[in-house]
Amino acid sequence: MLKFSGLPATLAAAAVAMTLGAISSGPALAKDIVLGASVQLTGPVANTGRYYRDAYQLAVDKINEAGGVKIGNETYQLVLKLYDNQSDVNLSVRQYTQLVSRDKVNFLLGPFASNFALADSAVSEKYQIPMVQGGGASDQIFARKFKYIFGTLAPASNYFGSTIEMMKGLDPLPKSVALLYADDAFDVSVADGTRPKLKAAGFTIAMDERYSTNATDFNSLLSQIKSKNVDAVLVAGHETEILNFVRQAKSLAVAPKMYSFTVGVPSEDFRKALGKDADYAFGMAAWLPSADLKDRWFGDAAQFASAFKAKFNYDPDYHAASGAADVEALVKAMEDAGSIDPAKVRDALAKVKFESLYGQIEFDENGQIDLPQTVIQVQGDALVAIQGVHGKIAPPKYPMPAWNAR
Secondary structure (H helix, E strand, O other): OOOOOOOOHHHHHHHHHHHHOEEEOOOOOOOEEEEEEEEOOOOOOHHHHHHHHHHHHHHHHHHHHOOOEEEOOEEEEEEEEEEEOOOOHHHHHHHHHHHHHOOOOOEEEOOOOHHHHHHHHHHHHHHOOOEEEOOOOOHHHHHOOOOOEEEOOOOHHHOOHHHHHHHOOOOOOOOEEEEEEEOOHHHHHHHHHHHHHHHHOOOEEEEEEEEOOOOOOOHHHHHHHHHOOOOEEEEEOOHHHHHHHHHHHHHOOOOOOEEEEOOOOOOHHHHHHHHHHHOOOEEEEOOOOOOOOEEOOOEEHHHHHHHHHHHHOOOOOHHHHHHHHHHHHHHHHHHHHOOOOHHHHHHHHHHOOEEEOOEEEOOOOOOEOOOOOEEEEEEOOEEEEEEEOOEEOOOOOOOOOOHHHO
């Protein structure tokens, strides 16, 4: 615990806030509802963490501009109180404890990454303050039967489900598969769900390898892929890891028939970082900015994407859409409950059902939603939807040619 002895109480509180990296959208007033979160704004996963910071702020601003939150005869404005956890899970837990015990926020929004959500949700459960998070998909988060955690990412165990369905229709059929995954909660859940799906589909798992989170050297794994002549490589990891993996695959001339990644491909920054080397890469997204996804505050998902790009000068992906939906879910639950009492809002979240810019928000008994993943692929300068819940959307570029033949 941080202590600042010898300081007046107000200065001590300010010192704690400064040490923990507090960022606030403004001072809270009597008729404000304060939403608190700890997000990775610096450190290894800050590039993804910013999606949540920016989506939370955009949603808060949009809802406030539309009149705020109406509860009975009262109208409230939203205030966002945010900490930078510096990509440190232990700091994140301390910051969430600070948010509920000292800052007295009304409700919690989540961090990015499953290992953070897994740890931080224990704080929301202990203090019985609802947390809605769109950054953690690991099945472990929801297997504990906690009552106060709700998630807007699809289960990690089914992330490669639509990819495997697509693979069954490829010509030539990929016969052998390498399943590679980082050793964090999200990626282990992805692997645990993918393994039986591959076997049920008749694919041979030639490699099933775990690597260290934040790994930078993939040469050994890539050499095995090459020596075993693997046809398809499925990688569960985080964006920096995937960038390193692709760059080293090119340097070692490792070019199987296809690569597919859980993250990176939907991100504009990822594609820019790799340039033409991103071509042929498969990925997945639970969300695309379609005008068909109607929304009470933004109009539709396309308008949300436009507003996001205009304000922050980069394109949103499903992380941002999920984050905005988290704010909307809390607001809808407050209005349904007619209260800001945490227990009543928690009960309303368990029953909530509404259309959002992210799709339909409806939580199962464990607090998770299940949106189908759309297979996407980088095809030249375009990001193309290949296969969705209803089957094929567009033809894939397959098989991937050798690196020197592009």
